[in-house]
Amino acid sequence: MSDSELDDIINKVEKEKKAFSNKAALDTSNQPLQIVSRTNEVEKIIGYVLDYKQGQVVPLLSIYGRSGTGKSTLVRHVCNYLPEVKLCFVNLRKAKTVFGGVNLILNELDQSSLTSAQGMNIAMEKIQEIILNTMHLEKKKLFVLALDEFDVIFYDKRGNPSDFVYKLVEMLADLKKKGYLAMIITISNNVLSDYDLDDRIRSRIGNSEIFFKPYSNDEMLKILQQRAEEAFGKKIDNKILEKCAKVSFLEHGDARRAVDLLRVSAEIAAKEKKEITIEHVKAASQQIQKDRVDEVISSLSHHSKIICLVLASKTYALEKEWHTTKSIYEKYVQYLDSEPVTYRRCSELLKDLENTGLIASKTSSKGRKGYSSEFQLIIDPEIIGEIIEKKWWKENVVNRKANLDTLNAAKLTKSSPYYGRYQQIKKEAETKW
The missing domain is CATH 1.10.8.60 (Helicase, Ruva Protein; domain 3)
Structure with missing residues (x-):
């Protein structure tokens, strides 16, 4: 050039x-110059935070609501505006494990990461030490640890998110004994009570929560x-x-x-x-x-991608929105070129996909057969198909459906010389979808 x-x-x-x-x-990603609306939510946040002036704050405040409703923006805005409040804002999205979340907190406090071999207790002691030093040097009256995307840590199947929360709350109690007030604000899509927390945590944190409507x-x-x-x-x-x-x-x-x-x-x-x-x-x-x-799809496992492809194929070809777990699993096994996961694991992967925002679910009654989960693709199926496997999608879904639609429009009868071919194409299409 x-x-x-x-x-x-x-x-x-x-x-x-x-x-x-x-x-x-x-x-x-930038903080806006002005906050639009959300007066009630601001009042509630300030109400919880200013309790420090009475010498008592709730250990944990759960702020929840759908993405893009102003949760993170308002927490930053309120806490940074109050001169006696020290905010440590941590986005846990990058944390693949519970201990990864601990390291993100340390990093936000300008500390180096620890190895998992050093253990959670040492990490908590380090966090507490830094908070004490910060509060002493900056002469703040309240330390707020805001944990954004808090629900991410509950995807760690091997870790113990409940114990992590317990240790954080215990740390707050230790800080109070030493004369320093601190509180945790969790920010997530769902209320904290929806997550798998044991009873010792629930009794300690109470029900302090603020919902942000869209x-x-x-x-x-x-x-x-x-x-x-x-x-x-x-x-x-x-x-x-x-x-x-x-x-x-x-x-x-x-x-x-x-x-x-x-x-x-x-x-x-x-x-x-x-x-x-x-x-x-x-x-x-x-x-x-x-x-x-x-x-989103680039971050999915191979099995989750195939499940997405199944849903996209069924939605596009059958022109039907909702599909049962059973029908999805049957086609998933058929599409896969390797050992499939179990039916139960497939159900778990569908729930995980719902958390990504690609699909939605509902539970419907089947009478005497009990209840069944059904899933709907929220995204345009053509976008899903072309991203995951463009060539396969065109040959096995788009072209097959176009051919079948053409033959259906022709309204062929059994006397037609093309009726046999029509039945064959129809059967092949139904096998794929």
């Missing part, structure tokens, strides 16, 4: 970036109007913001996704050297969904 070609590319990219005057305003369409629009005002050097058509808000509200009520949708829409429009249109929003929505699904 010549220097002139490189200069042309640089100039092109720079022109595209001029569509934004402050693109950082659309970075969802943003309404109007609240989502206000957030986008605020971000757009900061991000662009010119006024954005309100219809564009209304469309971004509506798409995000109907799909998930996630404010982060609404902001991402606006940003990607603007990037697509900038590449085309055009103003943002509704078509750009639609294209951005498809791109974001595919990127997110691609990221």
Whole structure:
């Protein structure tokens, strides 16, 4: 590549970036300048935190609700605003094990990681020591340990999440004996009581919790109007913001996704050297969904990918939304080219997939046969199929269904010379799906 070609590319990219005057305003990892709505939730958080002025705080506050409802943002905003409060904010998403979560806490406190051989007790002693030193040096009255994505540690089947929580609560009690107040704030999608905690923990932590409901369409629009005002050097058509808000509200009520949708829409429009249109929003929505699904699927095991492929095939080909565990497992065994997992393990993998947001579940009554779990693919099945196995998907699902639809439309009778072929194609399709 010549220097002139490189200069042309640089100039092109720079022109595209001029569509934004402050693109950082659309970075969802940045703390917003202002908090939109959530007055009741802010009051509740402040109510729990300010109890330190009476010399007593709850050991653990559970903040829960769907992703993108402002939980993490508000905890940061409130705790950082109060001058006598020291916040240690830890995102546990990267923790693959309970001990990995402990090391993330140490890292956030500017300490090196420990080896699992050193044990949980030594790790807790180290965390307590750092908290004591920090509180003494900074003259703070309350230490808040905020654990974001708290539910991640419960995926560690070999660890003991319940014991981890117990040791944290015990540490808080030790700190109080030494004259220092501290509390834990857990941030997750579900209320803490939904997780597998033993009775000794439940009795210690009580029922202190705050639920964050999804943003309404109007609240989502206000957030986008605020971000757009900061991000662009010119006024954005309100219809564009209304469309971004509506798409995000109907799909998930996630404010982060609404902001991402606006940003990607603007990037697509900038590449085309055009103003943002509704078509750009639609294209951005498809791109974001595919990127997110691609990221999730890349982290799945081979067996989970095959289960996703089964659900995508059945959903697309049969034009049916809900599928039983039994029907999924039968096709999973058929699709697999290696030793399958057990039926019970398949059920567990389906539940794990539900946690990723790819599928949803419901329990339906089968009369005398009891209850049965059914699963629905939330994502467009074509996106799933093309990401996991594009060639197989086209040959065994898309093309087969197209051929079968054509023959069904022809309404062939037994007297037709093509009826035998029609029955063969139909049988092959049913075997695959």
